[in-house]
Amino acid sequence: MTADRALIESLITDVPDFPKPGVVFKDITPLLASPEGYQAAVDAIADSAPEKIDVVVGMEARGFIFAAPVAIKLGAGFVPVRKPGKLPRPVFEENFALEYGTETLTVHRDAIKPGARVLVVDDVLATGGTIGATAQLLKKLDVNLVHVATVMELSFLGGRALLDSNGIDSFSTIVTV
């Protein structure tokens, strides 16, 4: 394990039974509060991009925290995928299930030019519902989803299967538990 990966892993804290009994919540706030840890996570995600990226997509809310600095670092644009009722112009939307409930994600219908090379960034891959729904939104926008990167993967929840079924063949994560 590299020193950066060990640092990042050490700064993510388990919180049992949040937001409901039986869920072990991975709290990234200590990582964000560490200048070295946060920088290392942003650098590792930016380095994971396999080719030139036009647009980095981040999902509300924790995805924004990593996706926006990665976009700046790559010289790319940033496009938010948001929860319902937040984007002011016409949207595409997708409903899905996650570890502790159900959710809907939306994106502006004209957010990204067709064919643009897109990197999707989020904090956690758990069931894969969030990334799967985002991939469906990006299909509607007819863009080229080049790579998906997260800070952490909860491998016991099997999210990779949903990535596969959504045609995502390029995925990386910094920490796997």
Ligand SMILES: O=P(O)(O)OC[C@H]1O[C@H](OP(=O)(O)OP(=O)(O)O)[C@H](O)[C@@H]1O
């Ligand atoms: O792989 P999945 O099962 O979809 O879970 C991962 C998602 O869950 C969390 O978001 P959450 O919906 O809790 O919202 P937040 O970012 O606003 O905290 C996390 O930030 C990921 O986006």
Ligand SMILES: Nc1ncnc2[nH]cnc12
């Ligand atoms: N266990 C977990 N910890 C943090 N974020 C999550 N998103 C989905 N499951 C999660």
